[in-house]
Amino acid sequence: MSFYTSLSGLKGAQTDMSVISNNIANANSIGFKRSKATFGDIFASSPTQSTKTVAGQGQRLIGIAQQFTQGSYETSEKTLDLAVVGEGLFVVKGDPPREQVTYTRNGAFSPTADGHIVDSTGQKLQLLPVDAAGNVTDRTLGGMSDFVLPSGAPSDPASSLINVSIGQDGLVSATFANGEMQVLGKVAMATFPAMEGLRPIGDAHWQSTGESGVPSIDAATNGPMGAIRSGALERSNVDITEELVMLIGAQRNFQANAKAIEGASTLTQTIINMRT
Template structure:
């Protein structure tokens, strides 16, 4: 039995080291959120047994949990580099026909040849519609639209676009050569009842699940959404020093369980030799 108990410890330590290694590998990935492995003990006994006479049977992995703490904001020179100071996430949509919706903290957006604003995976940034006063008129997934840079002013198509500004509340305003301004909408953001329940799909993107609950869609500065900082990016929340300490602890745990297996093997070999 001690072999299997120590084996469960070995597997747990190996998983812990894999999680920590992934955190360290993504220390420079924009919008990355570190993970933490959670373990629980294994214990079993029959109703007629005294629990004081039964040893534990090892450990098991309860889950690998994402840590959605705030990362450091790093200034950049691009207006379309966006960072969130708060709990919200950007809403992006994939290409037709699926148009899969996902959520991300990676705010590195760039324009395409046709004017769409896309992230590093090519998914399109979503906007919420606004009225003449800049107030959001539809807070649903179905009401969102792709952010597209206009080619000309509403009153004069020959007046070219000269500037795009994004406020703390996510309001996107286009300024044209004739001095005219046009509000394109507000950057769509989402929060979830349980952020840890989101399913990671890579590139700092996540999908909603039954565990995360349905998203609450709104603009920045509302509730826990936080504010949007144009001209900045959120670095990963990985602390290299902390991860290295955890890695050393996981290595020591692995070595200790290996020693326990070695001890059980020696004991078994001694018993076999005594019988022979």
């Protein structure tokens, strides 16, 4: 039995090292959120058996939880580089026919040749419609639209776009050569009842699940959405020093369990030699 007890410890330490290694590998990934492995002990006995004479049977992996804490920020020279100060996630949508909606903290957006604003994976940033006063008029996934840069002023298509600004509340305003200004909408943001339940799909993107709950859609500066910082990017929330210390601890746990297996093997071999 000691073989299997120590084997569960080896597997747990290996999983812990894998999680920590992934955190370290993504220390420079924009919008990455570190993960932490959680373990529990295994204990089993019959109802009539005294637990005072029963040893535990090792450990098991309870889960790998994502840590949605705030990352540090770095400034950039691009207006379309966006960072969130708060819990909100940008809402992006894939290409037809699926048009899959995902959520991201990676705010490195850029325009395409046709004017669409996309992230590093090519998914389109979504905007919420607003009225003349800048108030959001539809807070549903179906009410969102793609963020598309206009080619010309509404009253004079020949007047080219010269500037786009994004406020802390996510309000997107376009300015044209003739001095005209057009409000395009507000950057769509989302939060979830249980952020840890989101399913990671890579590139700092997540999908909603039954565990995460239904998304709450709104603009920045409302509730826990946080504020938007234009001209900045959120770095990963990985602390290299902390991860390295945890990695050393996981390595020591692995070595200790390996030693326990070696000791059990030596004891078993000694008993076999005594019988022969």
